[in-house]
Amino acid sequence: MDAFANSTDAHGRTPVPNSPGVMFEMLRSFTTLAGTLNLSRAVIALGSTRQTVRRHIQQLEELRGEQLFEVHDRQYVLTEAGSRSVREAEMILSRTDAWIAGHKDHVAGLARVMFEQDLERPFYAQQHPVNTIWQVGPPLIKRALQVWVEAQAQIEHPAMQAIDPYLVAYRKFHGDWLCVRIGEQSAYATWLGSTWARSAIGRSLHDDKMRSPSDEFVAEAYDSALLGGQAR
Incomplete structure (x- = not known):
């Protein structure tokens, strides 16, 4: 299994930002990785870094209280919870983009x-x-x-x-x-x-x-x- 590298608080938890902007970045990391199932391709598509994408996924998992991906030999696979969640995450982003664009x-x-x-x-x-x-x-x-x-x-x-x-x-x-x-x-x-x-x-x-x-x-x-x- 691949471990997500992140800073943690005194209780060993990854701090979750309250900023709506960061939340949307987390959702974009999730949906992009779900679409590619490859961290390197997701990083390129997002213009981000491996550490940032991993941190976003871990923060979402902690928020939801369930694992979204499994990683075996560097291959990402959506869990059942991840498969259930990705469509709604895509819709949240689509609604937001459409609202901003009018x-x-x-x-x-x-x-x-x-x-x-x-x-x-x-x-x-x-x-x-x-x-x-x-x-x-x-x-x-x-x-x-x-x-x-x-x-x-x-x-x-x-x-x-x-x-x-x-x-x-x-x-x-x-x-x-x-x-x-x-x-x-x-x-x-x-x-x-x-x-x-x-x-x-x-x-x-x-x-x-x-x-x-x-x-x-x-x-x-x-x-x-x-x-x-x-x-x-």
Whole structure:
């Protein structure tokens, strides 16, 4: 096993900084090392030092009270606790970066996602209350709500055929959102092309070869609506 070299307090514990900035550095060390499973590559990616990355990992482990990595013959392996933790750590960093860059905020309590930079195709998404959609929404969206009620939220219901050509559907599957249908006249198909539409079926948001930074926050909005039992 590899030992983390750190200074310790009088009780043999590594002091854990209270600074939020240092906490984010610790999370970046964790997620980067989890992605490479190689200390040297993680150090290069972070522009850091071996000692700093090791210290960050040990501090996180002490904060959480569980081991995140095992190291055998200089090979890092995520523990079960580390595997459970890395996705949420990535989301914390993504949310922070997006908030700082102005990519994500909330309007009247509903999520708004805006990605313009570094994308060939800018992405905008805004959740709206159902009553607002019903009052001033486009006819197709109103029809979709009617059909959704008639179908009792069952995608395979015959009533859904009325909007099937325009439908983009995801199902929650093993903690991720799995693409199950993209209609030929949907915004995604006309925006990205039929080839991409066909290739996306059966893929999760995080396994999509056309994945963009906006996907993280689209999934988060889906999760929020699902957990709240809401339509937005």
